[in-house]
Amino acid sequence: MGLFDRHAGLLDAYRDVRTTGADPFQIRMERVLSPTEAIINGKKTLLVGTNNYFGLTFDPSCMEAAIEAIRAEGTGTTGSRIANGSYSEHVALEQEIAEFYGKKHCMVFTTGYQANLGVISTLVGPDDFLLIDADSHASIYDACKQTQAEVVRFKHNDPSSLDARLRRLGDKPGNRLVVLEGIYSMLGDSAPLKEFVAVCKKYNAYVLIDEAHSLGALGEHGRGLCESTGVLDDCHFVVGTFSKTLGAIGGYCVSDDPDFDILRVTTRSYMFTASLPPSIVASVRQALRIVKAHPELRTKLWDNVAALYDGLAAKGFKLGPEHGPVVGVHLPDRMMAIGFWRAMLDAGIYVNVAVPPATPNGVSLLRCSVSAAHTKEQLDHMIEVMAGIGRQLGVLSGPTLRVVSSR
């Protein structure tokens, strides 16, 4: 029995995927030209699957800040914050994020994945209870594997399902931590956060919300769903990422808990990995300034979301339940999704393909992520291309032929 034998099923499925001639999980961006364009397979390709919600990856001021930081402080920190110390800029970034949320404390992590993994698994321990949404991101599921708390799953976006599970815990001792996401990454739907928070208050449970896909996108100041639903003060922990709206990499968690900083010496994904390099910290600080100073980027993003979502819906595609920076297009099965994805790439449009087991309820999706940097022409073009491919592949019915009866 070989080490890879247990992956036999997955290997077969992956072979199926690759017989289409392109591997959606090993795409090579030969050259990235802008937040919305790259050269793929020698061809200029429109990017609608890179979570670049504000299009800040090529913002001149962010790029300058990063270059300046490299000149001043070098390319990397070569170690963790507990071993090699914090640079002043790490601390400044943490203060700025804490201020952005009006919370007292912030911890910055090297990736958003590590922020979720470390914070969630460390906040709860033996005899505690961790309650997670069924459609949670992999980083949350991995935290469940690391924690010593008892983990219970509730139905996606269903406060009554959470209520039933908290009720069943009865008067068992132990803390309850409920983990939610601002915008879910596959279908772009938002949690009914107000209702969830009410349930959590009823049972005295702590709330942690992951705003990875909603930072910048939701709320008057772009703080996320916790702001747009008016419950920021009731969210004990807010986690987020620098790798989407802020155009770099890294993660954070903010909280008002006076003892929050103890996580710096208990959270393994913080302690045992190298800290963010100066260039990233500098570009993220600048990107955060842009988010604060330019609310019109948020307006532009939602205008683009409406254009793409409504345009695809009008063509007859089955989409995720609501407008969101992520637009999930439902397709009948895995092979159709992969074939559709390949046809899109051939037509010069890059989106993500999402198939089971990475998707909720075994659905197969083309996952599109909208950017404020997309132009109306780019999105109109994409809608036309998708409609054409949809008709060719029989996902959409063809143009309706009007039958005129002759009397």
Place this chain on the structure above:
Amino acid sequence: MSDIQNQNGELLLRTAQNMIVENDDVADTLVLRRPLARAEVMAEICRQLEPFQADDGRAITGATVISKDLSIDSLAVMDMVMDLEDQFDVSIPMNVVAEIQTVDELADTILALSARR
């Protein structure tokens, strides 16, 4: 046998033997709960698993190994467990779900959790 009386000690309700009286604080009423019967749990599990039955038409029994004898992935198993949880008003922790192999084990887990309430 447990009786329910009002403040004056008058007998309001005599509960049948082997019934459990519990206070449902949501509805603020007293409900009578019969201990869960194994056959009932087995029937429900089999009903939920039926769509995933193997092509060879082998019947689902207590000995059926859920992840091996049926065409169901681990995520679908967890989703089915959520439905069973609500049906029988128990919560099965994720690490316990991961240990469950057979239909019998799943039924036993539900019965044990239900009895412990």
